[in-house]
Amino acid sequence: MPSSNSNAESLTADILAGSPDVGVHYSRFRLPADLDDRIDAKVLGDAPSLLSDAELDAIAFHGTSGSWTGLEGDRALADSLTEATGAPATTASLALVAALEALDAGRVAVVFPGPASIMALIEREYSARGLEVARSSVPATSMSNPEISRMSGAEIGALMKPAFGSDVDAVVCIGTNLRSAYLAAGFESEFGVPVVDSATATLWHLLRLAGTARPIPGWGMLLATA
Template sequence: MTTGAAPATAAAAVERPTGSAPGPRRRLGVLVPSSNSNAESSILRMLAGEADVAAHFSRFRLPPDLGDRIDAGVLGDAPAMLADVEPDAIAFHGTSGSWTGFAGERELCAQLEVVVGAPATTATLAVRAALDALGLRRVGLVFPGPRPIAEQIAVQYAADGVAMPVISAPEVELANAEIARVGEDWIDALLRPAFQGDVDGVVCIGTNLRSAYRVSAFEAEFGVPVIDSATATLWQLLRLAGAARPIAGWGALLQA
């Protein structure tokens, strides 16, 4: 019988990994309100042709009152669970800061950055950054929630240097799940009045409203940019993650 060195085990044959893994190189973390059914689907649609970017999601439950500010206590374990995938950037995919105030949104981002260890944004701050990027200072507002909340949004933006002379909000109050189910005709009817008057763009605030799918058509019709809050969230995430690039088919903001 011949003898020799013992064969190497499988574990010994595999060295500690180095280099880039196949598949997406950039990871985006997204915190989604539990009643939002648009966030994942719209982001995945927008990223369908971007093989080097992946989006990862974690859910939390919104407080019952629209006037409640979102902070780390509301988000619970959702940010920490996203931190486990080591995202390059993270976003709170909600717009409540549009009416509760930009300062609270910046505080939330600071809290998220501590927990996750990556740059953070919110849908509200992403919209505000998009307005600056496109040089828009007088915009029509589209909001699928109650008109009194829409008026609070206009006050917050006016204090931050952006006028909203036209507000389009529905006559009936819809629950968040209902907003996600409205049809294309309903969305179009909500968007159209926001282009009236002397505006240099339109903002759609409400990440569960599927207005992103109608942005290109309305931009072509009226000749001004349309900023959708769900689209703006992805746009800002890509910038923070060092993965900014033009993505066609979703309007001027993502195309730039």
């Protein structure tokens, strides 16, 4: 996971609090300075091989850059993770798409805590994958990864709420440092629309790849129906 991420580990521990049979292990790498840079095995450095020593059942790159730099690059990255560890692999971006397929969600709204210019690339990439982005919600000003992690619940809710409506099959929250998972169940109850959070989707996909999928209530429709 990116060295600047402070959400994923604590969130995953919260979600798996009732699953003592599942162990989750982490290794960190430093993100490139430019959001446009593609993440590959060279960027990850020794992180995958260090995790390989734990004899994993599944592994994920816990980042969403493939949502705008291209999912084909993420598939190549997943292949490199499997080569390094011997475990089936995914990425947060691939997990999001897999979750949308599982939910039969083809028309979505996207919440992204980054610049509108990157959001336009996400829309293009999703369109190429047969996913229609009906609308999107981005912040008024650009934020760093640590700044995203420090957003309050009220700020995150204000970013998410414009995405909801009866005309979409799901709301996708792109960014594993955005603490949207904690608000997912509440918004789903209010609007009746699934929320697919990046960090939640990554865990959902990892559990499936590891052959230990199970319903986990309290965190939204995706995990509840696993």
